Amino acid sequence: MSKLATIASVSFRNNSPYILPQIRSSFSRFPKMLSSSQSSAIHSSNSPRNSTMTPDSINQRVRTMEYAVRGALPIRAEQIQRDLEAGSKDYNFNKTIFCNIGNPQQLEQKPITFLRQVSSLVEYPELLSLENSSHTKALFPEDAIQRAKDVLSYVGSSVGAYTGSTGLPKVRQSVANFIKQRDGFESSPDNIQLTNGASGAVERVLELIVSDPSVGIMIPIPQYPLYTASLTRFGAQAVPYYLNESTDWGMDVSGLDKVINDARSKGINVKSIVVINPGNPTGGVLSEQNMQEIIKFCEKEKIVLLADEVYQTNVYMPDQKPFHSFKKIACQLDSPVEMFSFHSISKGMIGECGRRGGYLEMHNISPEIKEILFKMASVSLCSNVLGQIAVDIMVNPPKPNDPSYKLYNEEINGIYSSLKLRSQKLCDAFNKQENMSCRPAQGAMYLFPQIVLPSKFVEKCKSEGKEPDQEYSMMMLEATGVCVVPGSGFGQVPGTYHFRSTFLPPERDFDNFIATFDKFHSSFMSEFRN
């Protein structure tokens, strides 16, 4: 049994899928897993002669905080990539493929043309001057030009100026309109904050909530490691609730009672629950009934709901498993639940990760708390303006009859269909492997297959002090160039092993990707099969 499993199993009782591991609030092993040669990639030679700052003297929360998505695997993958670029012949492949992170445009996904056209024009407003108009009209469609003029008018002439702390009023209004259109319930721009990606929004809200080290936040397991990292950082306790792999990572809401009661009986002051829907890393999409139950659970327990909905348009079975926002369900129930919802331009079909745009919506949050969250936004001045503008374009795209509508629609639909196809293809490939099983992606950008690792391999890893899934993933990287994230980075039922892979590589790479993985896994099984 792995180190994590050993620690976590302390409270693994009665075969309940709901356990409260006595573990630090994060799972991966970032700093310790760096070999000295790997770690040299991130520091240079100007070492101090006599350090006053040492790992023991600094903030121990950030020291122990861990974040698997960008841990030892991708650092090794970047090293391999550099080796390959320098002409190394030491590998059986000629490029690394970064499936560790949902970064579509790194894997050749084309940006949405209209978004880029508007961004290009607002960057250099001279393009809109009369004297340049003939060239500009030859290069840009009429509606992109008009939109750029609108944007420049609402930013007050330059995208280079700070905006108000929570973002441009006009963009917050667009977001509110989008939410109303999506849900059928009112939304106010005063409840919207524009942020540097959804990550910036999640961090801000968690920092707001965590008042002292007795505070616990319920998080799904498996989870996106931003949550465990942030809880370690802010000094709170993760209170894990397990998703059910056998029902396509569904949620057994009735089990939440036991989780919260167990936590409270240990003196943990549970203040909030995080729900990621569609799920990361699981790809599960919650049913409406589940969501109603969660809201009622929050009401009953007087806890705040954090709804991470960044994959709301990445839904691949829209008939059986449509996306509903928690805001909508809360409004339908006329619930007083206090809620923060998060969305982003990094995911969906837009995939503008590097632009760092996102927003949070507050629902049923008191004026006093809103003022404090406003002040928190103020200290960092504002989120970046081009990210704000991209949020506006995401929520307010070209409309039917606009010159750009046809192309926009083709691009969105093309990316959507291709993502769906690739998710199915990769899922099928995983399911064909010996000792592997993979639930289909109902949503998001990831698959999270389970591998039943041979005991011979698990014992070997244990004797070497290694995490079996981390070791398996590292071997896969060395053999195939494909970088994934081991399940231990997200949390998993002790004794089970998974990894998370995006299905974002371009279609033309897919057959090769699957074939090399197939070969690796077969050879791995031949070596370690019991």
Next chain:
Amino acid sequence: MSKLATIASVSFRNNSPYILPQIRSSFSRFPKMLSSSQSSAIHSSNSPRNSTMTPDSINQRVRTMEYAVRGALPIRAEQIQRDLEAGSKDYNFNKTIFCNIGNPQQLEQKPITFLRQVSSLVEYPELLSLENSSHTKALFPEDAIQRAKDVLSYVGSSVGAYTGSTGLPKVRQSVANFIKQRDGFESSPDNIQLTNGASGAVERVLELIVSDPSVGIMIPIPQYPLYTASLTRFGAQAVPYYLNESTDWGMDVSGLDKVINDARSKGINVKSIVVINPGNPTGGVLSEQNMQEIIKFCEKEKIVLLADEVYQTNVYMPDQKPFHSFKKIACQLDSPVEMFSFHSISKGMIGECGRRGGYLEMHNISPEIKEILFKMASVSLCSNVLGQIAVDIMVNPPKPNDPSYKLYNEEINGIYSSLKLRSQKLCDAFNKQENMSCRPAQGAMYLFPQIVLPSKFVEKCKSEGKEPDQEYSMMMLEATGVCVVPGSGFGQVPGTYHFRSTFLPPERDFDNFIATFDKFHSSFMSEFRN
């Protein structure tokens, strides 16, 4: 005496300018100063029926954290602006002027053309395609086109992808080259992290250093309130050292010994000193000798130096008071001092505040600490890519003989000369007022005049529970439309009163700006003169 002065004077002994006030680590009065009508601007009507989140239940550090630059004054100024836009005739002016924040492009400063041309091209790489080349060549100079191609090649095709956690390797290399060129000493890209403005960098380093509530960080008074806000946020103590107004806000380094000893005698674990050079809000520029002394002080006391150098090119007396970087002075002294330096695209002549680009350089920082700072960067994925690219252009601008060089040079020099002129004009205007004195700006973007407020006015404010400089500034706003920040937001010697004003309004607004201020102050003095 004001509330701050009363509290601070507890330890104001022996007429020393160096005092250690027993105050919370911030000075302004953000949330409490909002009237209910003002605060309604930042929240809407969907109030909760029965809140579980209350000001008492949340993180008390963020609750008490204060940030004057965006406090009650600018909120009121925005309200006035909205009134004016809605046609109100209630004011003696027709627009508000935001001198509370160094936001040049909000006040009509033109962006640097080359930076915007490259940004525009990388946003929409179709402009670089063969079929568009004739139009593109008509709109963009050759070197902007070439630079855009270079950028797209080093970002790996799209500005919409996440970069590595600490930023693009090529940009970090450019920054290292720039630093080497500036200082004459080596710099390594492995010591550079690209961040969302310098604020993001400062927050990251302070969070790293602050290990527990006994930690103290020495900060100048007056200071930029990011520091006090962040120290409250991370739970550390501000250990103030006072700048000397009578020597143009110079630093009396010998007095630092008393400050640190007093703090340590009270059980404060002083770990670091912040130096802002050129100074904000003071405009002072440190002498080389001062800097050497500060470095030796850090060595002797084994504390870490944080060098906020975002105004390094805003230096208006380059012969008498040139800018030197702390990195250079430390290298000249071959000092082992552990140091973080900060720079930004928001200031200088570039003024791209809304783009949120900046960097930190680590010097003499141990590999273990660098790894932890790298991990901190990872959790938020990366700083925004267009901000990173702007950093590259800032540190690597067009060169002599490049087609864009002439225009670039004209733009930079034009902004520089105008800033210098405006700083002198405003300083002269302040110095002509009764009971006011203002030190010239040696650097940065601000003046910080002192007003000897009539005792009649001070008594009146005290009896109403108001800060006199806050009240004076609010009256100025209501009378002139000019929004400044009261000195209490930055800290000041108890019993003295100041405000900070940028000198960024466009030259054509200056005479009007000065005339309305003149009128306001005369009438204020007539009313309250002793």
